[in-house]
Amino acid sequence: MSLHASLRFLTKYKVLICNVRYASQAMPQLSSEKYNVKRKDFAKVQNSDVNHFKSLLSEDRVLTEDGDVLPFNIDWIKNCRGQSKVVLKPKSTAEISAVLKYCNDRKLAVCPQGGNTGLVGGSVPVFDEVVINLMLMNKIINLDCISGSLVCEAGCILETLENHVKEHGLIMPLDLGSKGSCHIGGNVSTNAGGQRLVKYGNLHGSVLGLEAVKANGIIVDCLKTLKKDNTGYHLKHLFIGSEGTLGVVTKVAIHCPVLPKAINVAYFGVNTFDEVLQVFKRAKSSLGEIVSAFEMMDNYSIKTVIKNMNLTNPLPDYPFYVLLETHGSDIEHDTEKLTRFLSKEIDEGQVLNGIIASETAKIQAIWNLRENIPAAGLRDAGYLFTSDISLPAANYYQIVPMLRERLSSKVKSVYGFGHLGDGNIHINVALSEFNEEMLSLIENIMYEEVAKLNGSISAEHGVGFYKPKYIHYSQDDSALQVMRELKQLMDPNGILNPYKVLPETKN
Template sequence: MLKRCKFIVHYVSKFNVFEQVRYASQILPQFSAEKYNVKRKNFSNVQAADVSYFQSILGNDRVLTDRDEVLPFNIDWIRNCRGQSQVVLKPKTTQEVSEILAYCNKKRLAVCPQGGNTGLVGGSVPVYDEIVINLMLMDKIITLDEISGALVCEAGCVLENLDNYVRGHNLIMPLDLGAKGSCQIGGNVSTNAGGLRLLRYGNLHGSVLGLEAVKADGTVIDCLRSLKKDNTGYHLKHLFIGSEGTLGIVTKVAIHCPVLPKAATLGFFGIKNFENILELYKSAKSSLGEILSAFEMADNLAITQTVKNLNLPNPISDYPFYALVETHGSNEVHDGEKLSNFLNKEMESGLIMDGTVTSDPAKMQTIWNLRESIAASSLVGGYVFKYDVSIPQKHYYDIVPMLKQRLGDKASAVFGYGHIGDGNIHINISVPQYTKEVVSLIEPFIFEEVSKLKGSISAEHGIGFRKPQFIHYSKEPSALGLMRDLKQLMDPNGILNPYKVLPETN
């Protein structure tokens, strides 16, 4: 029986959930270089004279060398990767980034650009002793054009802070992520983050109007335009969007912010099977049209584990699958009529077995928090393998039961959830502990299956450190060759985020 939300709101901010789980274990992960048998490249080692130079630019307080202070910058959020950096730099300006890179390029000192460090493929932490350049202090909002919706800001701005700021001007950020309380816009752009509302607002390749970036040699590339139409030669900004800091460090971003919807509604529904999820999605596209802003799914285990591990409320009963449907519109009466017709139709058809619908912001946040906390909940106890792939929607869930059968009792949990609207499924595999035997059962099997379906081995998390050896499942040799040519042209000494994105050549 469909009902309005009546459960008590137990709001837990996404930032607190992420941070709570991030530091839940005090056991340090194994060094990435040892765990994955990576050979150090021929870079220079940091010397006392190098540290003194950085201090002359930044001052002593923005050059971290104390082991305990540096440690958190060496470990990724899911505690899968651990680097060996001994120096963390915190620039405040593009000029400082430029001076740092020019020096490091001349000295052949490798660097690791870092934002909020919420990535899931090891791209934001060092592998060996790369110098971490963390942009957290570059957090100024520069301008906001309320007519065009163009926001210009520095790369270290936290996504949630930006969203709160533009909401005060009747706008919203075009992306929304579970980690928005700590991730930074520069990292979002550098990884081409997707998020929860890509179905409505598109990906960052379309939303980013312009950017500023610094090349390996310190050259500042100023493409910081805020025009929607600028057809003057090569679109250089796209070289940096999704390049994960391997071609340059993004320092400023101009991004288009859509108008804040006047009417927003969220439904959370229990569904009998995955086939019905697809039928419901087709119906939602047809019935809701332009007001459909998000269509998410999660299987039973994804939700029940999150409820249990993080003590979050589930507003409806136990079902094999769940669908989360959100609408954004400008007319509450018009949108409400559309949504009501959709719900009545699919309750009668049996596609929706049970559910709850609300327009109350606090209750909407509680439902979204349940969905957005799935990633964090899987980190409670044991070790988790996380995969982010795009698959044609008719095969979207096929790989989850395949992995359950393949792993058997070696896995304590295998579940899937994600963005039905863009074909992006997140697959989590929980095991008691990391073993190479389990890895051999998962990789490259999962990527082979994705490749057979003409899918992508990385939908929105990037390639980072964990997937370069598998990128050929999604990129042809000619494309990889062009990527290597671009890397050689823009970073001939290879100092920018080494060991990431591109596979090693013999």
């Protein structure tokens, strides 16, 4: 199919946005039993505690019925299940401050929670922690259209913010497949990356300021909207990526770039991963600053999403696929530039076939193929091991064939996809059912190789509940010691999101 024929084909392509809540309808095993975790010495919630929470909030914002609490105990991929007996829904920073002060005094463990879209078990309790869900803290406080600074509460849904700033000619600096349900506070707390990082950077650069509440209830106000503020320590960075273990993020000030006037997407097939790398290198040279995303999907990733999500691939069967997006200011210029680049790559044989889209519906249709891969994987396995890692570009894909060879017939499938533009690959391993021995084997093979390649065991989803015991592959003892000292300073009773991020010390 020629480039122009492919473009004609795309006009008939239908948009489908799929939302899969859980991997299956079966109730997941308790995390504490599944992963053999011992409960720490925290107090247990009593009726008097519940009554006190009701006095701080209101009766309707303190959930205690089993059916009401259950959804807050289970993670998105339905691999983790906690045992919380109470869920709190505060509406203000003052309420969170009062709740945390009380819990800290009583030594009640808490689990801060946003949209609960995480993939490493960081947003659900392990035992009976008090869940503090920020869904009702969803006010947009201010938008300065001149500077591009947005100030909002932590419970704002990313897509809501995206739509709001778009009305004012701006764009959110991050874009995630879960943007319809994830919260900006959770994005900041996990330092979420997403598809646009290659152009707009990570949240450490985009977050201008924030407000957070420490374990003892003290409110830390770093909610500045200045792009330059070099007065003392940059305390906001303590909370970005700390996954709720140092404090609860309650408000965020974030810089929103100008909405691009021209958005184009190219989707094309490539024969080998080495050729994908060469195309990436030439795309950066030929397209320069307009490249906003460069996503790679292997053949099995696309086959899985087509099979399980009722989507259609507008291209024939190829070993690798690339989704390249550009953001610019001149649609005619950018489209011509991208078309010229893709045509040259096809003529020279690096790209086997490709299509370009400039209209919103057609762009979304292509993005659906990429964004629905995680949900498709959940439908394809009795148990899905999913991990995001960072690797040098040259080594980006090599763990996938290595896992296929080492695991062989022990698993149903191994495939990789992700953000090649920033070195972040997502690796999925589908198993017939959960098997602790097999899980340990997969993780050890993968993370040992990550360490050899000087990569990171977590690129954008955080460490959460799953990865603390592997954090030493990415951080040495001196760094871990500083992290423990910070945790002890900020949360001496250890009530904030226990069992997450930092590994247990050996006695």
